[in-house]
Amino acid sequence: MAKYLSIKVYCSLLAVVCLIIIATVYKDQIPYTTFSTYTTFSNGKLTRSQAKELIGQNENFVSATKLSLASRGMKEVGIEQGLWYKYNWHNVKLTEEGKRYFTEDIDFTNSLKDALVLKEPLKRVVVEVKGIADGMNGLASDVIKEVQFTWEYREMSDVVALYSGESESMDRKGAALMRLYDDGWRVEEIEVE
Numbered sequence: 001m002a003k004y005l006s007i008k009v010y011c012s013l014l015a016v017v018c019l020i021i022i023a024t025v026y027k028d029q030i031p032y033t034t035f036s037t038y039t040t041f042s043n044g045k046l047t048r049s050q051a052k053e054l055i056g057q058n059e060n061f062v063s064a065t066k067l068s069l070a071s072r073g074m075k076e077v078g079i080e081q082g083l084w085y086k087y088n089w090h091n092v093k094l095t096e097e098g099k100r101y102f103t104e105d106i107d108f109t110n111s112l113k114d115a116l117v118l119k120e121p122l123k124r125v126v127v128e129v130k131g132i133a134d135g136m137n138g139l140a141s142d143v144i145k146e147v148q149f150t151w152e153y154r155e156m157s158d159v160v161a162l163y164s165g166e167s168e169s170m171d172r173k174g175a176a177l178m179r180l181y182d183d184g185w186r187v188e189e190i191e192v193e
Contacts, residue, residue, distance in 0.1 A: 046147075046180070051129050052149070056126045061124055061126075061151075061187075064118070065117060066117055067114070067116045067118065067163075067164040067166060068113045068114060068165075069112040069115040069116055069163060070162075070165030071165070072112065075106075078163065082097050087105065091108065092105060092108070102117055103117045103118070103119050104117040116160070116164055122153045122154070122160070124153060125152055125154050126149050126151050129147060130148040131148045132145050133145065143180040144177065144179050144180075144188075145178045147175065147178055148173070148174075149173075149175070150171055151172050151192060152169060153170075155168075156168050172192065172193055174190065175191050176190045177190075
């Protein structure tokens with residue numbers, strides 16, 4: 001019985017060693033979700049591919065429901081195209097056609113930032129992680145990383161593109177603050193332009 005247990009223990013240890021070796025050699029090719037304890041295999045190192053995946057899955061990043069209006073001149077363009085009509089001096093109300101794309105009337109007296117509230121959220125996708133820096137605000141840290149990245153919209157209609165002045169292929173910048181926990185890296189904060 002003791003001989004059987006020692007062989008079983010030896011095989012188990014050998015399997016663990018093999019997994020560690022495989023994970024170390026192929027660490028950039030193994031998806032994050034394959035191993036629940038990412039830190040076991042990478043010693044807490046955050047790679048660009050892992051950062052890209054984590055940002056791309058973050059609920060605060062993946063979709064946008066509000067966009068800024070391109071300019072105040074878009075008020076007249078929208079009236080001409082039948083998306084809204086003049087309600088009073090500064091405000092417009094959506095027509096049935098306008099309600100296909102937007103959900104709220106637009107007040108032109110306020111800031112144009114976030115003036116367009118979209119009926120269908122736009123999808124955001126990380127294009128590339130440009131860099132990963134230790135810590136934040138210049139303070140070195142192994143457990144906090146600042147990640148700079150570029151991103152783009154996907155599945156944007158021509159109408160939304162026209163009124164927001166945006167396009168799918170525009171190069172946009174973003175930054176994420178990530179923290180290492182006992183179960184791996186998590187996005188703490190995220191900002192997009």
